[in-house]
Amino acid sequence: xxxxxxxxxxxxxxxxxxxxxxxxxxxxxxxxxxxxxxxxxxxxxxxxxxxxxxxxxxxxxxxxxxxxxxxxxxxxxxxxxxxxxxxxxxxxxxxxxxxxxxxxxxxxxxxxxxxxxxxxxxxxxxxxxxxxxxxxxxxxxxxxxxxxxxxxxxxxxxxxxxxxxxxxxxxxxxxxxxxxxxxxxxxxxxxxxxxxxxxxxxxxxxxxxxxxxxxxxxxxxxxxxxxxxxxxxxxxxxxxxxxxxxxxxxxxxxxxxxxxxxxxxxxxxxxxxxxxxxxxxxxxxxxxxxxxxxxxxxxxxxxxxxxxxxxxxxxxxxxxxxxxxxxxxxxxxxxxxxxxxxxxxxxxxxxxxxxxxxxxxxxxxxxxxxxxxxxxxxxxxxxxxxxxxxxxxxxxxxxxxxxx
Amino acid sequence: xxxxxxxxxxxxxxxxxxxxxxxxxxxxxxxxxxxxxxxxxxxxxxxxxxxxxxxxxxxxxxxxxxxxxxxxxxxxxxxxxxxxxxxxxxxxxxxxxxxxxxxxxxxxxxxxxxxxxxxxxxxxxxxxxxxxxxxxxxxxxxxxxxxxxxxxxxxxxxxxxxxxxxxxxxxxxxxxxxxxxxxxxxxxxxxxxxxxxxxxxxxxxxxxxxxxxxxxxxxxxxxxxxxxxxxxxxxxxxxxxxxxxxxxxxxx
Numbered sequence: 294x295x296x297x298x299x300x301x302x303x304x305x306x307x308x309x310x311x312x313x314x315x316x317x318x319x320x321x322x323x324x325x326x327x328x329x330x331x332x333x334x335x336x337x338x339x340x341x342x343x344x345x346x347x348x349x350x351x352x353x354x355x356x357x358x359x360x361x362x363x364x365x366x367x368x369x370x371x372x373x374x375x376x377x378x379x380x381x382x383x384x385x386x387x388x389x390x391x392x393x394x395x396x397x398x399x400x401x402x403x404x405x406x407x408x409x410x411x412x413x414x415x416x417x418x419x420x421x422x423x424x425x426x427x428x429x430x431x432x433x434x435x436x437x438x439x440x441x442x443x444x445x446x447x448x449x450x451x452x453x454x455x456x457x458x459x460x461x462x463x464x465x466x467x468x469x470x471x472x473x474x475x476x477x478x479x480x481x482x483x484x485x486x487x488x489x490x491x492x493x494x495x496x497x498x499x500x501x502x503x504x505x506x507x508x509x510x511x512x513x514x515x516x517x518x519x520x521x522x523x524x525x526x527x528x529x530x531x532x533x534x535x536x537x538x539x540x541x542x543x544x545x546x547x548x549x550x551x552x553x554x555x556x557x558x559x560x561x562x563x564x565x566x567x568x569x570x571x572x573x574x575x576x577x578x579x580x581x582x583x584x585x586x587x588x589x590x591x592x593x594x595x596x597x598x599x600x601x602x603x604x605x606x607x608x609x610x611x612x613x614x615x616x617x618x619x620x621x622x623x624x625x626x627x628x629x630x631x632x633x634x635x636x637x638x639x640x641x642x643x644x645x646x647x648x649x650x651x652x653x654x655x656x657x658x659x660x661x662x663x664x665x666x667x668x669x670x671x672x673x674x675x676x677x678x679x680x681x682x683x684x685x686x687x688x689x690x691x692x693x694x695x696x697x
Numbered sequence: 698x699x700x701x702x703x704x705x706x707x708x709x710x711x712x713x714x715x716x717x718x719x720x721x722x723x724x725x726x727x728x729x730x731x732x733x734x735x736x737x738x739x740x741x742x743x744x745x746x747x748x749x750x751x752x753x754x755x756x757x758x759x760x761x762x763x764x765x766x767x768x769x770x771x772x773x774x775x776x777x778x779x780x781x782x783x784x785x786x787x788x789x790x791x792x793x794x795x796x797x798x799x800x801x802x803x804x805x806x807x808x809x810x811x812x813x814x815x816x817x818x819x820x821x822x823x824x825x826x827x828x829x830x831x832x833x834x835x836x837x838x839x840x841x842x843x844x845x846x847x848x849x850x851x852x853x854x855x856x857x858x859x860x861x862x863x864x865x866x867x868x869x870x871x872x873x874x875x876x877x878x879x880x881x882x883x884x885x886x887x888x889x890x891x892x893x894x895x896x897x898x899x900x901x902x903x904x905x906x907x908x909x910x911x912x913x914x915x916x917x918x919x920x921x922x923x924x925x926x927x928x929x930x931x932x933x934x935x936x937x938x939x940x941x942x943x944x945x946x947x948x949x
Binding site: 296523529533535544 | 768769770773774778779785786787788789790794797798799802803805806807808809810811812813814815816817858862
């Protein structure tokens with residue numbers, strides 16, 4: 294079905310179900326409980342981030358996972374996509390369709406140019422070239438160099454690009470919402486479902502992003518299983534043999550780079566559609582680094598791994614950074630005071646603003662003990678519990694599975 | 698007029714004359730061996746033939762077209778396949794994928810954006826790949842990851858990858874280098890089978906006399922960058938110039 298083999302189809306349907314039910318699944322605790330306030334992740338702003346960053350790393354994985362070329366400037370494409378989308382809001386209307394389409398096109402154009410230059414080198418030199426390009430673009434965007442040169446606003450520098458009341462919006466009709474919408478349906482339109490103590494919020498913007506992400510995920514499965522995907526893995530494996538087999542590696546690499554740049558642009562367009570405001574910091578090198586960390590944490594080269602990595606990082610970023618000493622004291626309230634204070638002192642550096650420290654430890658643990666990322670953890674657990682089913686699966690699909 | 702014509706090729710690396718006025722003609726449907734002591738310029742010559750090195754002067758024509766200045770993939774698309782000294786295979790891919798890739802290259806050319814269709818729907822390609830794996834007796838290993846095989850099997854796989862493209866000329870760079878006796882014998886047998894079954898033109902660069910004399914129909918002896926003699930194997934064996942090149946000048 295859908296042109297996928299049974300295993301891929303199962304995975305795809307699982308992801309569909311998870312994303313569709315995410316507002317429920319990620320709200321396991323009643324809204325008013327202490328646990329709910331701290332650990333519930335099923336609120337629209339975070340859910341949007343899950344799927345948008347998921348889309349971003351799905352695209353990144355087509356480049357890094359299949360060809361092994363580590364782009365360290367992928368956030369640049371996210372940034373140009375965001376700017377392109379906001380410009381569409383400013384010029385045409387708040388409808389997200391032209392914004393999303395243009396963000397893909399603009400990111401595609403940028404990735405053709407950058408890819409053409411950066412792909413002249415491989416390995417670390419390729420990474421450095423992409424990093425340099427991204428930092429240049431960040432600097433240009435952050436100081437609005439192009440705008441100053443043209444005597445107008447292009448990225449609006451440090452303030453960030455946003456829509457003002459006097460913008461042309463030539464396609465907007467008077468009754469339109471003044472926020473991004475899809476033919477009148479606002480992105481932040483939402484339905485709240487209260488069941489007992491639980492509250493589930495279903496937001497239109499999240500579902501739109503999720504559908505785009507699912508389409509992107511489906512396309513990436515097709516690419517992974519196509520002859521093109523096989524060629525990309527061949528490039529990772531042995532470029533010498535590749536060219537002596539009569540295949541030109543350059544266009545294959547460039548195509549992979551552009552596809553992954555377009556994914557990033559699409560993610561940027563969606564980001565702007567959820568919140569029509571963008572700034573240069575979206576292109577900063579730490580943002581590019583985060584994409585790499587997400588992919589490695591989840592499992593490079595696996596279909597779903599990077600998405601899990603993106604989800605985990607965004608979860609930690611939002612959940613752990615929310616935990617403060619007050620919440621910690623609340624948790625340990627049943628303990629004697631001295632123990633309570635001691636525990637809070639120990640945990641304090643790892644929560645709140647220190648969430649990066651937790652992330653760093655986690656990243657180190659994964660790289661050292663699970664070089665295959667979370668996916669390897671999954672495999673290990675599966676091997677522990679169901680040795681038999683696992684080996685059956687392998688026998689059936691051994692020919693199609695890439696070496697990971 | 699041979700399928701491969703090398704005329705007046707010179708190549709100099711600094712002060713070293715690696716190739717000096719090399720003339721060579723490989724006739725279609727023969728096995729032509731190029732032998733010579735270490736440093737004779739065999740590998741340099743091979744690298745010139747596949748476009749990796751550009752000679753200072755001279756021409757290399759394949760079937761009437763020059764191969765000089767072309768990229769490796771273009772030379773392959775002209776019909777020349779190469780087997781390397783150390784097997785160059787896609788080590789992270791399965792054996793089956795390893796042979797499918799050259800099939801795609803042969804059918805679709807140097808680049809095709811073929812990203813939506815599933816590899817599994819390519820029945821013709823899969824059949825071709827399976828047929829060649831059966832030819833080299835590797836059908837049972839199709840799902841193995843290539844890197845986990847023995848050196849002999851890797852060589853076998855590399856040959857299958859070249860043969861599946863039906864090349865008009867197969868270049869072999871010391872196909873038995875570093876192999877155990879048994880593997881060498883197997884490889885010779887494999888090459889003989891290929892020869893009788895498919896009638897492919899082969900140019901072999903080799904050190905091992907056993908291999909050369911059991912396969913070649915014509916032999917060129919290279920020494921210090923220049924061809925000394927070219928003849929049928931029987932006449933090469935006792936040729937005084939060849940002995941001189943290999944054993945040093947006679948101390949009489």
